[in-house]
Amino acid sequence: MRIDRRRVLALLGLGAAAPATGAAAKDGGAAFHHGVASGDPLQDRVILWTRITPQGSGDVAYRWTLDPVDRKGGGKRGEGMTGADRDYTVKVDVSGLDPSRAYTFQFEAGGAKSPLGRTRTLSDGPTKDAVLAVCTCALYPNGYFNAYGAIAALPRVDAVVHLGDYIYEYGGPGSYGMDSAVAGERPHDPPHECLSLADYRRRHAQYKSDPQLQAAHARAPWIVVWDDHETANDSWMGGAENHQPATEGDWNVRKAAAIKAYYEWMPIREPTGGGFSINRSFDFGDVASLFMLETRLTARDHQLYPEAEMPKEPTAADVATFRKRLADPSRKMMSAGQEAWLEKAMAESVKGGRRWQVLGNEVVMARLATPPIHKYMTEAAYAAAKAGLPHAGANRLARIEANAALGLPWGTDMWDGYPADRQRFLGLIEKARANAIVLSGDSHAFWANELYDAETGGKRVAVEFGTTAISSPGPGESIAAIPLGQAFAKHNREVIYNNQTAKGFVLLTLTHSEVTAQLMAVSSVKEKAFTTRAIATYRATPGPGGVSGLKAV
Numbered sequence: 001m002r003i004d005r006r007r008v009l010a011l012l013g014l015g016a017a018a019p020a021t022g023a024a025a026k027d028g029g030a031a032f033h034h035g036v037a038s039g040d041p042l043q044d045r046v047i048l049w050t051r052i053t054p055q056g057s058g059d060v061a062y063r064w065t066l067d068p069v070d071r072k073g074g075g076k077r078g079e080g081m082t083g084a085d086r087d088y089t090v091k092v093d094v095s096g097l098d099p100s101r102a103y104t105f106q107f108e109a110g111g112a113k114s115p116l117g118r119t120r121t122l123s124d125g126p127t128k129d130a131v132l133a134v135c136t137c138a139l140y141p142n143g144y145f146n147a148y149g150a151i152a153a154l155p156r157v158d159a160v161v162h163l164g165d166y167i168y169e170y171g172g173p174g175s176y177g178m179d180s181a182v183a184g185e186r187p188h189d190p191p192h193e194c195l196s197l198a199d200y201r202r203r204h205a206q207y208k209s210d211p212q213l214q215a216a217h218a219r220a221p222w223i224v225v226w227d228d229h230e231t232a233n234d235s236w237m238g239g240a241e242n243h244q245p246a247t248e249g250d251w252n253v254r255k256a257a258a259i260k261a262y263y264e265w266m267p268i269r270e271p272t273g274g275g276f277s278i279n280r281s282f283d284f285g286d287v288a289s290l291f292m293l294e295t296r297l298t299a300r301d302h303q304l305y306p307e308a309e310m311p312k313e314p315t316a317a318d319v320a321t322f323r324k325r326l327a328d329p330s331r332k333m334m335s336a337g338q339e340a341w342l343e344k345a346m347a348e349s350v351k352g353g354r355r356w357q358v359l360g361n362e363v364v365m366a367r368l369a370t371p372p373i374h375k376y377m378t379e380a381a382y383a384a385a386k387a388g389l390p391h392a393g394a395n396r397l398a399r400i401e402a403n404a405a406l407g408l409p410w411g412t413d414m415w416d417g418y419p420a421d422r423q424r425f426l427g428l429i430e431k432a433r434a435n436a437i438v439l440s441g442d443s444h445a446f447w448a449n450e451l452y453d454a455e456t457g458g459k460r461v462a463v464e465f466g467t468t469a470i471s472s473p474g475p476g477e478s479i480a481a482i483p484l485g486q487a488f489a490k491h492n493r494e495v496i497y498n499n500q501t502a503k504g505f506v507l508l509t510l511t512h513s514e515v516t517a518q519l520m521a522v523s524s525v526k527e528k529a530f531t532t533r534a535i536a537t538y539r540a541t542p543g544p545g546g547v548s549g550l551k552a553v
Contacts, residue, residue, distance in 0.1 A: 127285025
């Protein structure tokens, strides 16, 4: 929106009267029901965000302030105007700030003040450490956002890295998560699947009405990327599993609406000229570079699902044909442009002396063969656990065992569905001689993985920490009596640790000598009272030939 300063001053009551043609919100007044947020911090700037709820239908003027916590000067002030064209959201890119400095910020409109937010700029030059909270997958009806509350309560967090599925597009009776014990008090709004711009705006508004999410946003700057549910399940460049053109219209129209709402409601610095290329980088002094990747909407090819590609009772030849299609080197997750950007950016990070190269990525990268669970339990224990499963759990277990018998990957919406592109990705890491840490979301499970070069077979290229969901149900929950996580670790070389039932986030601490990942689990998402603890902790060290293996702490 183009800002006319005279009009802003008029709406704030600081200048000549506003034009009579609906310039000011009718009846006046405003409120801040969705909290405040900051994001995309750099050494000299940061995005500030809020949403103003007007009491009328016209444009609304606002002021913003940003002050150093140390009160030693350097505060910033400004004003602006928002309206219905951007759903009354506000996004300010404040520049001219000092590196490694903490600030508080606040908005004012219509006589009301927003909650106070806290943010900080990134460090520049020699830096002792960096602390990141890594999270993903918040399904509103399925549980309370206790993990966000736990992030807000951390004694220190320099930035929150959100890897996608910030919202879910589903809605209505019987939809995903509506069988939860708390869904009755947390049904999705709107009460149907999101298709239009108005739908996606209402869904974002609902999520940001949650007090624990508001607290996490007010605690520290966020660095975000979307995954699929910000548009529709298993989205790709030309469509989505949860989009049916015959009944839901043109995919490009829906996608554009979803991303417009995302840009309005999230504290992200939007790409110049618009579009979907939100890959970008952040330097935490000389300790780490963080590269945020986009692997959904700019280049991803259609997923190949075994159930769609093979007959109901496939032969070995059917499986071989399926694997050949998966391995097609033309299948892409990332565009050539993004690969070139990443190659250059990682090389510059290494050359610049930054110790770690951290890759914020939506989906699990490790090779995950479906484990034959019965092989990792005694016959008696397996029979007892299987007998106690509910109907849904028994069906899930049967599918797992059937896929394991065929040697199929756990999921083809992950990097396992694009193995040639994954190898190209790992090749970029090797070429840069990076100490690479891959961060992954989407899976609703905790992972500690070591990634190996498929061509050399024995060379470790990176380590991966996958964060579980904030509240979305995990694959292992319906078969909780079955040790699925242990089976994954025993069956897959790259998997060191896996937990398929916990909810929470990863707390990542980076120093020049090591990286430590604490897998932080909340005790419940179905109860408002909760505790938080690290259920596993892993460390790795950097080296001239790349990152070390993972060591449990």
